[in-house]
Amino acid sequence: MTKDKTSVLLFIDDDPKPIAxxxxxxxxxxxxxxxxxxDHVLKIISKSPKGREGIRKIKFTVKNGPSISIEGLKENDIVxxxxxLMINSYDKDSQKSFVIEGSETPQxxxxWMWVIIILIAAWGAYYGITYFNGHPY
Structure with missing residues (x-):
């Protein structure tokens, strides 16, 4: 490292060896x-050319593994x-393109959606019956 630039050391969690x-x-x-x-912590230690040091810690969460979705049980439910239970898991890997099969979670x-569908169907049936049988008014 040259002495006229600020250098930084990058650490992950409590590892004493820097990653860079x-x-x-x-x-x-x-x-x-x-x-x-x-959960992890990125610790950045900077060293100025004059010998002063600064530190910054950034908390972050890694989620590289397959995504898991579940329907039928929520956090803290009493059962x-x-x-x-409907359980699905899929991994994005390092794909460059979107693959539809297996990448969407069925739900x-x-x-409330069934109620709306039934109301629309009932209104449509009523409208169709009154339209074809002559208007009652």
């Missing part, structure tokens, strides 16, 4: 694929007996 030692300004490609999913149609 760089001179500023720099654009660094931070690869999280080797980190476990969960009894047996009930159906059940909510009750």
């Amino acid at each position: 030692e760089l001179e500023t300004p720099i654009v660094f490609d931070f690869d999280t694929s080797k980190l476990a999913d969960g 009894d007996g047996s009930f159906p 059940t149609v909510p009750v």
Whole structure:
């Protein structure tokens, strides 16, 4: 490292060994694929040419693993007996293109949507019957 530029050391969590030692300004490609999913801390220590140091910690969450969705059970639900669960898991990998098969999570149609569909169908049936049988007014 040259003595006329500020250098930075990048640490992950409490690891004493830095993942990188760089001179500023720099654009660094931070690869999280080797980190476990969960909460982490990026610690940046800067050293000025005059010997002063600064530190900054940034909390972040890694979610590289497959996405898991579940329908039928929510956090802190109280349950009894047996009930159906719909579970789906898919991984984006490092795809360059979007793959439809397996990448969308199927979900059940909510009750409020069924009510709206039934109301629209009933109104349509009423309108069709009154239109073809002559207007009652």
